[in-house]
Amino acid sequence: MPDWGAHLRTMRAEVPLVLNITNFVAMNVMANVLLAAGASPAMAHAEEEIAEITALSGVLTINFGTADAGWVRGMLAAVETARDRGVPWVLDPVAVGVSRLRQDLAARLIAMGPAAIRGNASEILTLSGQGATGKGADSADPVAGAEDAARELARNTGAVVAVTGPVDFVTDGARGWRVANGHALMPRVTALGCSLTGLVGALLAGAEDRARATVAALAFFGLAGERAGAIAAGPGSFQVALLDALAAITPAELTAGARVSEA
Amino acid sequence: MPDWGAHLRTMRAEVPLVLNITNFVAMNVMANVLLAAGASPAMAHAEEEIAEITALSGVLTINFGTADAGWVRGMLAAVETARDRGVPWVLDPVAVGVSRLRQDLAARLIAMGPAAIRGNASEILTLSGQGATGKGADSADPVAGAEDAARELARNTGAVVAVTGPVDFVTDGARGWRVANGHALMPRVTALGCSLTGLVGALLAGAEDRARATVAALAFFGLAGERAGAIAAGPGSFQVALLDALAAITPAELTAGARVSEA
Amino acid sequence: MPDWGAHLRTMRAEVPLVLNITNFVAMNVMANVLLAAGASPAMAHAEEEIAEITALSGVLTINFGTADAGWVRGMLAAVETARDRGVPWVLDPVAVGVSRLRQDLAARLIAMGPAAIRGNASEILTLSGQGATGKGADSADPVAGAEDAARELARNTGAVVAVTGPVDFVTDGARGWRVANGHALMPRVTALGCSLTGLVGALLAGAEDRARATVAALAFFGLAGERAGAIAAGPGSFQVALLDALAAITPAELTAGARVSEA
Numbered sequence: 001m002p003d004w005g006a007h008l009r010t011m012r013a014e015v016p017l018v019l020n021i022t023n024f025v026a027m028n029v030m031a032n033v034l035l036a037a038g039a040s041p042a043m044a045h046a047e048e049e050i051a052e053i054t055a056l057s058g059v060l061t062i063n064f065g066t067a068d069a070g071w072v073r074g075m076l077a078a079v080e081t082a083r084d085r086g087v088p089w090v091l092d093p094v095a096v097g098v099s100r101l102r103q104d105l106a107a108r109l110i111a112m113g114p115a116a117i118r119g120n121a122s123e124i125l126t127l128s129g130q131g132a133t134g135k136g137a138d139s140a141d142p143v144a145g146a147e148d149a150a151r152e153l154a155r156n157t158g159a160v161v162a163v164t165g166p167v168d169f170v171t172d173g174a175r176g177w178r179v180a181n182g183h184a185l186m187p188r189v190t191a192l193g194c195s196l197t198g199l200v201g202a203l204l205a206g207a208e209d210r211a212r213a214t215v216a217a218l219a220f221f222g223l224a225g226e227r228a229g230a231i232a233a234g235p236g237s238f239q240v241a242l243l244d245a246l247a248a249i250t251p252a253e254l255t256a257g258a259r260v261s262e263a
Numbered sequence: 264m265p266d267w268g269a270h271l272r273t274m275r276a277e278v279p280l281v282l283n284i285t286n287f288v289a290m291n292v293m294a295n296v297l298l299a300a301g302a303s304p305a306m307a308h309a310e311e312e313i314a315e316i317t318a319l320s321g322v323l324t325i326n327f328g329t330a331d332a333g334w335v336r337g338m339l340a341a342v343e344t345a346r347d348r349g350v351p352w353v354l355d356p357v358a359v360g361v362s363r364l365r366q367d368l369a370a371r372l373i374a375m376g377p378a379a380i381r382g383n384a385s386e387i388l389t390l391s392g393q394g395a396t397g398k399g400a401d402s403a404d405p406v407a408g409a410e411d412a413a414r415e416l417a418r419n420t421g422a423v424v425a426v427t428g429p430v431d432f433v434t435d436g437a438r439g440w441r442v443a444n445g446h447a448l449m450p451r452v453t454a455l456g457c458s459l460t461g462l463v464g465a466l467l468a469g470a471e472d473r474a475r476a477t478v479a480a481l482a483f484f485g486l487a488g489e490r491a492g493a494i495a496a497g498p499g500s501f502q503v504a505l506l507d508a509l510a511a512i513t514p515a516e517l518t519a520g521a522r523v524s525e526a
Numbered sequence: 527m528p529d530w531g532a533h534l535r536t537m538r539a540e541v542p543l544v545l546n547i548t549n550f551v552a553m554n555v556m557a558n559v560l561l562a563a564g565a566s567p568a569m570a571h572a573e574e575e576i577a578e579i580t581a582l583s584g585v586l587t588i589n590f591g592t593a594d595a596g597w598v599r600g601m602l603a604a605v606e607t608a609r610d611r612g613v614p615w616v617l618d619p620v621a622v623g624v625s626r627l628r629q630d631l632a633a634r635l636i637a638m639g640p641a642a643i644r645g646n647a648s649e650i651l652t653l654s655g656q657g658a659t660g661k662g663a664d665s666a667d668p669v670a671g672a673e674d675a676a677r678e679l680a681r682n683t684g685a686v687v688a689v690t691g692p693v694d695f696v697t698d699g700a701r702g703w704r705v706a707n708g709h710a711l712m713p714r715v716t717a718l719g720c721s722l723t724g725l726v727g728a729l730l731a732g733a734e735d736r737a738r739a740t741v742a743a744l745a746f747f748g749l750a751g752e753r754a755g756a757i758a759a760g761p762g763s764f765q766v767a768l769l770d771a772l773a774a775i776t777p778a779e780l781t782a783g784a785r786v787s788e789a
Contacts, residue, residue, distance in 0.1 A: 023306070032715060032762075048594060068333065098315060236507040237503050237504075239503075239506075243761050243765075244759045248759075358568070495770075497769060
C-alpha cells in the first residue's frame, strides 16, 4: 500500500506559506481549508506588492475566477517572480471556456511553466483545444473523457495535470492515477474545487514527486469529504464538517483511506 | 391553496445559470444559497468578459454594495447585454441611501428595465424619492410603510417590487402579496438579503408570472429560515442550518409551508 | 472585580455603525462577528463614496490585507473624513512586514492619529521599527517580547495598542493589561484577528476609556472562543460556535469570565 499519508506528514511538518491569487468567492473558504489542513495561507494580488510576497512563499496558486485587468497584471508579476525564484506554482483555469479573457490568459500562463494544473473535465478539455460543454464553474463533461487530453496537456507543458470530478484523474504525461475518494455533496458547496487547488499547492510545495503529491492532495480532500458526508445534514453542515475532517485526518488515516489506482 | 412549490420544482428542473454582480461580503454565501437551493451560480464583474458571460446566463442580478467605478462599468455592460439578449435581471439597491454614487447608479439602472427590484423598506422608500431613515444595509423603516411606494415604483418601472422584512410585500403594481415566512435570526447573519436576491433571480428566470415567482422565492427563503431557527443555537449555527434547509425543502413542503396572503 | 461587561452592555444599547475597509478574506466573517455581537457592520471602500459613509459611521476600521492603489486612496479619504468629523478609527496592520507598500502605508496611517492599533507581536514589532520574524498574517514572535514596543508605540502615537496572541497585551502607554481569554483553535480559522479589530472598534466607539473598552473587546472575543472550543470538533465547527457564543454571552457573563490582569 503506497504511503500517501507521507505527503500530508511532510506538509504539516514544513507548514508551507501558500500564496493564492484567487477569486473573491473562494478566498475565505480556501484560507480555512489550508489552515485546517495544516498549511499557512496568504491571499494578496496587488501589482505593487505581489513580487515581494511571492518571494517569501513556498508555493503560489493562480485562479482567475473573478479577475480583471489589474488582477491579471498581479498574476503575471507573481508568476514571473515564482519562475525567477524557483517557487512552484499551480494553475486553476476556472470556467476558462466562458470568455476570451480567460482563454487568452490561460494560454499565456500555461506557457510560463506551471508545476501543476487542476481543473474539471470541461476546463481541461478547453485548455487542450478540444470541445467542452461545461458552463460556468460546473463541468458538463465526464472525467474519463478528458484523460487523453490531460495526458497530452501534461506532456506538452511538463505540468502535472489533475482532472477532478466523481473520480479524479492525475497524470504527469507518463504515469496516471485515478482517485475515487469524494462525496456527492462536494459540488453543492461553492469554491471547494478552488480550495483543493490550494491543497495541491501545499502538498506539492516541498515534494520530490509532484505527481504523487497531487494524488495525495486529492485523496486527502476526498477522504475529508467522505467523513463530512457521513455526518452532514446538507451542504451547510457539510462544509463545516469538511473543515473539521481536514484538521482531524492523520497521515496514517490518509494512507489507509486513500482509494487510488494506477491508470 | 396556490402551488407556490411549483416555482421551486421548475427551477430545480431547469438549473438556471444565475450570474451575480454583487458585493464582496455576499459572494460566498450567495453562491452557497443558490447551490443549496438547486441553481447554478456564477460570480463575475470584469468589463472585459461580462458581456460574454451574461449572454450564457439565464438571469442576472446586480447589487452595488461594494462597487467602485470599474465595477459600475461592468454592471452597465452586463445590463446592456441582458437587455439585448432578453435575459431578465434583478436589482438589489443595497444601502442606496448612503451615497450619491449609489443613488445615481440606482436611477440609471432602474431606467434600464429590471424584471424585479428587491430591497428593504428604507431602500424602496429611497428609490421612490421618499424620506427613509435606514442606515447602512439595515432598514429603519417598517415594510407596511413602504407598500404604497412599492406599488408606485412597480407601476412606474414595470418591475416586480419586493420589500423584505419581518413580513415581506410583493407587487407588480396591480396585484400585491404579503409573505409572513421568516425568522428573527435572519437579520443577524450578513448578506442574507443579498442572497435572497439571487434566489428571486433563480425562480424568476424561467417563470411566466414573475411576480408569483418572486413571492415563491421569498416564501421559500423564509420557510428555510423557520426550519433553521427551530434548531439553531445562534447566528452561526443558523447560517449552517439555513443552507441545509434550502437543499432539503421539497416543492410540496413549500406549498404547504408558504404563509402568503393577497394584499 | 472590574465590570468589563459594561462595555458590551453599552455597545449593544447603542448599536454603533462600524464601517470597515478590510481585506477580501475577512469581510464576511467580520460582518458576521459584528452582527452576532450586537453591532451594525458596513463594508465599503470606494473613493467615490467612502467620505459620505464615514460621516454616517460611529467608528471606522482600516485593514490593508488585500489593498491595492485604489483601495489605499479610499482608506486615506476615509481616515481624513474620520479625523475631520471626530469619528474614532482603528488600524489593523495585517502582515505589515511583507511589503514596502504596507510599511509605507502603515507609517502614513499611524501619523494620522488612530484611536487604537491591534496587531500580533510580529506586526507591532515591525511598526516599532524592531526586527520581527513573522511571515504572512501569522506571528512568529511571542506577545511578551512586544510589550515594550507596544508601550512605546502607544506613547508615540497616542493610540491604544493591543498585541494579540495566546495572552493579549493592551496599553495606552501608561497603563497595561494582560488578557488570558482565548482558545488554541482561534489561529486555525482565518480572519479572526481581522474580525476582532472590528469588535475593538464597536466597543471603543462610544467609550470614555478607550483602553479599557479595548481590553473588554479582547476578553469578550476570547471568552467566546473558550465557549466555542468547549463544544467544537475542529476549526469548522469552532467558527460556527464562536458566532453563537458572541450572540449569547451577556455583559454579566463577560464580567465573570474575563481573565484580565494589570501589567
